[in-house]
Amino acid sequence: MDITSLGITGVAVITVICYLIGQAVKVTGLDNKYIPVIVGTTGGILGVTAMFLMPDFPAADYMTAVAVGIVSGLAATGIHQVAKQMGGGNRGDRQ
Template identity: 55%
Template sequence: MDFGIASVAAITVIAYLVGIGCKASGSVKDELIPVICGGVGAVLGIAGLYLMPDFPATDAINALAVGIVSGLAATGVNQIYKQLTKTGE
């Protein structure tokens, strides 16, 4: 049984890179980066439904949800990294 985990990971990585780009540009408020990552994930989730044969959703609503959650996971990955590399203050 294959759950298309690679396609979900790909969405997370792409959303993470978009988030890093937003942060590096300095023109986007930090509070908006999770929203942007979720939006990028949503778009990629819908695209994945139609472009990837092993995508783990069979309809647009589930593809949208998978994409949004995958995009928001990028924010979580960033926070885990920040917490693990944080020095004692």
Template identity: 60%
Template sequence: MDFGIGTVVAITVIVYLIGAGCKAVEGLNNKFIPVICGFSGAVLGVVGMLTMPDFPAKDILNAVAIGIVSGLASTGVNQVGKQLTQ
């Protein structure tokens, strides 16, 4: 089974950029950033399923799950980077 890891990494990178943009917004509480990243990943997962033939999910529910996990992985990448530099 071809997992399509490139598309999952692409979602993670795009959502990381969305999260960084949210962090730059004045007045936005940082506790909402993981929720925004998860929701953005879910949307991108569905878009990926509908537009990319090699996307690892073939139904909406799995596409949303893959997107959410990819979106939350971007938050984890950010936290790993912060912990390594402290």
């Protein structure tokens, strides 16, 4: 079985885009507590968009596409937190 047949690439694309949006929001000075909401919402929107643009996306209806997008967006926040914890501290991140 080929890994691209699972639609993993579409999920990874959403996660990377949401991660970059989260980093951009962090630079704006907006309170960091809003970043998960912003990346989750962005992920949901990108999930619906990906459903139409990517033939291998793992969702065929709106609700599943939104859910996959939200989870992918929130995964970007989790990836950042794991990297921060493994890196040995906050390194200047506002808390």
